[in-house]
Amino acid sequence: MTLNLKKTLLAAAVALAATSVNAATELTVYTALEADQLKSYTKGFETANPDVKIRWVRDSTGIITARLLAEKENPQADAILGVAATSLLVLKDHQMLQPYKPKGVEALSEQFVDKDATPSWVGMDAWVASICYNRIEAEKHGLPLPTSWKDLTKPVYQGHVVMPNPNSSGTGYLDVTSWLQTFGEEQGWAFMDDLHQNIDRYTHSGSKPCKMAASGETPIGISFAYRGAKLISQGAPVDLAFPSEGLGWDMEAAAIVKGTKNLDAAQKLMDWAVTRDANTLYNDNFAVVAMPGVAKPVENYPADIADRMIDNDFEWAALNRERILKEWQRRYDGKSEAKN
Known part of the structure; x- marks a missing residue:
C-alpha cells in the first residue's frame, strides 16, 4: 500500500x-x-x-x-x-x-x-425522607437527636430546623403530603403549624438542608437519606434520623x-x-x-428502610398538588429563602 x-x-x-x-x-x-x-x-x-x-x-x-x-x-x-x-x-x-x-x-x-x-x-x-442531625452543633445548643417528626415541634428546637419549600422541592412536597397522609389533613396542618414555629428557613432545594447541617449552618435539616448518607461517607459530623411515624417517599x-x-x-x-x-x-x-x-x-x-416507608398514595398527592401547595404557601412562605 x-x-x-x-x-x-x-x-x-x-x-x-x-x-x-x-x-x-x-x-x-x-x-x-x-x-x-x-x-x-x-x-x-x-x-x-x-x-x-x-x-x-x-x-x-x-x-x-x-x-x-x-x-x-x-x-x-x-x-x-x-x-x-x-x-x-x-x-x-x-x-x-x-x-x-x-x-x-x-x-x-x-x-x-x-x-x-x-x-x-x-x-x-x-428517595426517602430523613433528618440530618449535626451532633457537634446540636450538642452546643443542647438538642437531642429527634426520633419522631413530632419531636421537632418541641420548644427546644426553636430556630434550629431547616426544611425544603414544597413549591420548589420534590423532597419538600413528599414531606408535606406524607404528613397529611400519616396524621390526617386536619392534624397534618396542625403539626406543620407547630413545626413552623421552630423553622429557621425554608430552602428551594431538597438537599440543601442536609448540606447546611453538614457544614454547621444549622443543627437539623429535614432532607432525604441519599444526601445525608453521601455526606456521612465524606466525613461530615452528621447522623441520620428516621422518624418513628414512618418515612415519606x-x-x-x-x-x-x-x-x-x-x-x-x-x-x-x-x-x-x-x-x-x-x-x-x-x-x-x-x-x-x-x-x-x-x-x-x-x-x-438502615437495612429495613423499605419497611419504614409509608403507604404513599401518589394519585392523591398528584390530584391535590395545586391545593396543597397553595395552602402551604399561604401559611408558611414568609420564612422561605429568596429565590436566586
Missing part, C-alpha cells in the same frame, strides 16, 4: 468518525437528579446508545415541573428522567406525556410502573414528552431506564430500586 493511499484511507476514517459523532442525536432531558449522579447515568446510557447524546436541563423538582407546564404548547424537552412520579402524574393529567412501553418493563415491580396498558411513565428508584421516574421530534432516541432512553444495568446504577445512590433482586445494602442506610 502506497503512502498516499494510506493517508487517503486515514483521512477517510477520520472523516467517517467525525460524521458519526456529528450525526448523534442530541436528546434534551429535563431532570431533578442530583448533579453528582448525572455523570454515571450519562456514561451508562451513552455507552449503550452511542448514537444519542444527552443534554441535561437540571433544577429542583418543583421548578422543572412548573417549566414543563409552562412549555406545554411548545415543548422544549424530549424526555424526563429523575423527576418525581407525583409530578409526572400531573403532566400525564395534562396529556403531556407520550405513552410508551419500554422493552423489558415487565421485570420491574408493579408499583414502579404506570398502571395503563401502555405506560406513560416508569419508576427508577425511591417519592419515586424518581422517566417519561417521554409528547411532541418530541426525537421520539426514537427518547424511546431508547426509556428502554435503557428499565434495564438491570440502569437499576444497578440507581442502587449506587438509593436502597430501593424498581427492579426486584438488584438492590444491595447502601452505606449509612
Whole structure:
C-alpha cells in the first residue's frame, strides 16, 4: 500500500468518525437528579446508545415541573428522567406525556410502573425522607437527636430546623403530603403549624438542608437519606434520623414528552431506564430500586428502610398538588429563602 493511499484511507476514517459523532442525536432531558449522579447515568446510557447524546436541563423538582407546564404548547424537552412520579402524574393529567412501553418493563415491580396498558411513565428508584442531625452543633445548643417528626415541634428546637419549600422541592412536597397522609389533613396542618414555629428557613432545594447541617449552618435539616448518607461517607459530623411515624417517599421516574421530534432516541432512553444495568446504577445512590433482586445494602442506610416507608398514595398527592401547595404557601412562605 502506497503512502498516499494510506493517508487517503486515514483521512477517510477520520472523516467517517467525525460524521458519526456529528450525526448523534442530541436528546434534551429535563431532570431533578442530583448533579453528582448525572455523570454515571450519562456514561451508562451513552455507552449503550452511542448514537444519542444527552443534554441535561437540571433544577429542583418543583421548578422543572412548573417549566414543563409552562412549555406545554411548545415543548422544549424530549424526555424526563429523575423527576418525581407525583409530578409526572400531573403532566400525564395534562396529556403531556407520550405513552410508551419500554422493552423489558415487565421485570420491574408493579408499583414502579404506570398502571395503563401502555405506560406513560416508569419508576427508577425511591428517595426517602430523613433528618440530618449535626451532633457537634446540636450538642452546643443542647438538642437531642429527634426520633419522631413530632419531636421537632418541641420548644427546644426553636430556630434550629431547616426544611425544603414544597413549591420548589420534590423532597419538600413528599414531606408535606406524607404528613397529611400519616396524621390526617386536619392534624397534618396542625403539626406543620407547630413545626413552623421552630423553622429557621425554608430552602428551594431538597438537599440543601442536609448540606447546611453538614457544614454547621444549622443543627437539623429535614432532607432525604441519599444526601445525608453521601455526606456521612465524606466525613461530615452528621447522623441520620428516621422518624418513628414512618418515612415519606417519592419515586424518581422517566417519561417521554409528547411532541418530541426525537421520539426514537427518547424511546431508547426509556428502554435503557428499565434495564438491570440502569437499576444497578440507581442502587449506587438509593436502597430501593424498581427492579426486584438488584438492590444491595447502601452505606449509612438502615437495612429495613423499605419497611419504614409509608403507604404513599401518589394519585392523591398528584390530584391535590395545586391545593396543597397553595395552602402551604399561604401559611408558611414568609420564612422561605429568596429565590436566586
